[in-house]
Amino acid sequence: MKSATRRTVLAAAAAFAAAITAGAAQAKTQVMFYYPIQVGGPLTQVIDGYVAKFKAANPDIEVQPVYSGNYIDTTTKSLTAAKSGKPPTVAVLLATDIFTLIDEDVVQPIDDFAKTPEDKAWIAGFMPAFLKSAQVDGHLWAAPFQRSTAVLYYNKKAFAEAGLDPHKPPTTWDDMVKAGKAVLKKDDAGKTTRWGVGIPGNVGSAQWLFGALAAQNGARLMNDAGTEAYLTDPKVVEALQFWVDLSKVHGIHPPGIQEWGTTPADFLEQRIAMVWTTTGNLTNIGKNATFDFGLAPYPGKVSPASVLGGGNLYIFSGAPQAEKEAGFKFIKFLTSDETLADWAIQTGYVAPRDGAWEQPSLKAYVAKTPAAEVAKKQIAVSVPEFSTHENNRTTKALNDALAAALTGAKTPAQALADGQAEIDRILKPYKK
CATH class of the missing domain: 3.40.190.10 (Periplasmic binding protein-like II)
Structure with missing residues (x-):
């Protein structure tokens, strides 16, 4: 009887302790x-x-x-x-x-x-x-x-092979175009095997990097209050025209839209000699690059600039x-x-x-x-990066405009005018 009582007491004590432990966890x-x-x-x-x-x-x-x-x-x-x-x-x-x-x-x-x-x-x-x-x-x-911030990664090996100084990355738009042409490689059939520069233009990254391009030309995409956009500013239009021309005129950028997700791999596989991407890719690229590469501030037209x-x-x-x-x-x-x-x-x-x-x-x-x-x-x-009220909608309007220009569906001026009209409509309730 005593043994049974003792087992009952011990069981009760164990249950109590378990309850206390569970209570503590909860x-x-x-x-x-x-x-x-x-x-x-x-x-x-x-x-x-x-x-x-x-x-x-x-x-x-x-x-x-x-x-x-x-x-x-x-x-x-x-x-x-x-x-x-x-x-x-x-x-x-x-x-x-x-x-x-x-x-x-x-x-x-x-x-x-x-x-x-x-x-x-x-x-x-x-x-x-x-x-x-x-x-x-x-x-x-x-x-x-x-x-x-967005920065320029460049292949020092490709620069040296092209007769460029691997310790002097481009500091102006003209410099970047010249370097891009120098490092461009084609096979015997005329197919490009290494592009000069890649600027990601897909949804989610296009508006970010385009903010840097606009700033390099002395322009801003929006005001600090998030109530206005300035896509039809001639300097903004000129920045998008330059981006389009990297492929259409200069032939140093992959045609169409360069994807954000593939850009580090394109750089590591030496398919592109200069890429625009985040500093957040430095550790990944540093661990996996099989060639000497450099990191540099962005170039500029009016002055060098980047985007947070x-x-x-x-x-x-x-x-x-x-x-x-x-x-x-x-x-x-x-x-x-x-x-x-x-x-x-x-x-x-x-x-x-x-x-x-x-x-x-x-x-x-x-x-x-x-x-x-x-x-x-x-x-x-x-x-600052493009940011407004109704940001998902305004950013989509901006990205749609950039995609239309980069794919050749519209001229940069028309694409940005259409994007501006849509953003003006979206932000109308927020204007005082």
Whole structure:
């Protein structure tokens, strides 16, 4: 009898202990974290490592990372989840999504959570150029994370073979055309086996890189308030004409639309000698290139210029308050100088804090890979990416216009005039 009683007591104790353990597990604050992968490399493993490190330091918080496709996929999934009442707590979304997210009333300003002097110092540590793209109406709506500028990758081996100085990348549009013609290769049948330059023009990248082309000609595509576009500015039209002419007139660019996703491979396989893409591809290209290559600032016509890009960390307003507070803590961890320095090394993205560049790990990486600092130096001449209210619709109108010109369906002037008319119609309700 005593034995049976003892077994009953032990079983009850075990059940109680299990209940306590289960209760403790359930008591953990959940943070659902959506993030995209837009560049090459096994980056899901890197994110998993960051999450594990954060969990070790914060055992009361359970972060659930969800790889959600590319940026467009991640934005769509985040908005869908928010509308269904089950939003992510934190998501990495494009900086250009800011107007859409605010208009949809699904995100909460970061400064709602930044209440301590330490929090204020953390905000002050971001580079002003990147903070600007996260600020609207006096609020900070996101924290800069995987930021980038677009840069020129060039094949030094191809330059040397063509009699060009491999240490002198082009600095003007004319220089780029001349270099492109010099490195062009054809087989005995006259088929091009190596193009001079490739600028991705598919949906999702065209508007970004075209922003750089316009800036190089002294123009902007939109105003800071996101209420107007300037596609019919003669300087903007001239920039698109130059892009079209790289193929139609100069013969140094692949015909039609160069795809963003294939551009790194086209460069690595030496099918294109110069490519325009993100600094976020540096680590992938650096690990896989079988030839010596260089990274350079973009050329210009009026003056050299590039465009800022990449993603910020947003907190979704519909998440429970405790989750949002935990999410803010996770955001601060991801954007610490130490983590951003490592993320820059692992990906090639530009660390958006000056303090990250002072970390011994990133200093050592830059010393070994000087190209990594090209993007940082280019920030001073980089403009914001195209972003307006109703951004998905206006960006589609711009991309449609660019595609029409690049494929020869319309002249650059007509394509941009049509795009401007559509954007004017879309943005009419937002003009004061």
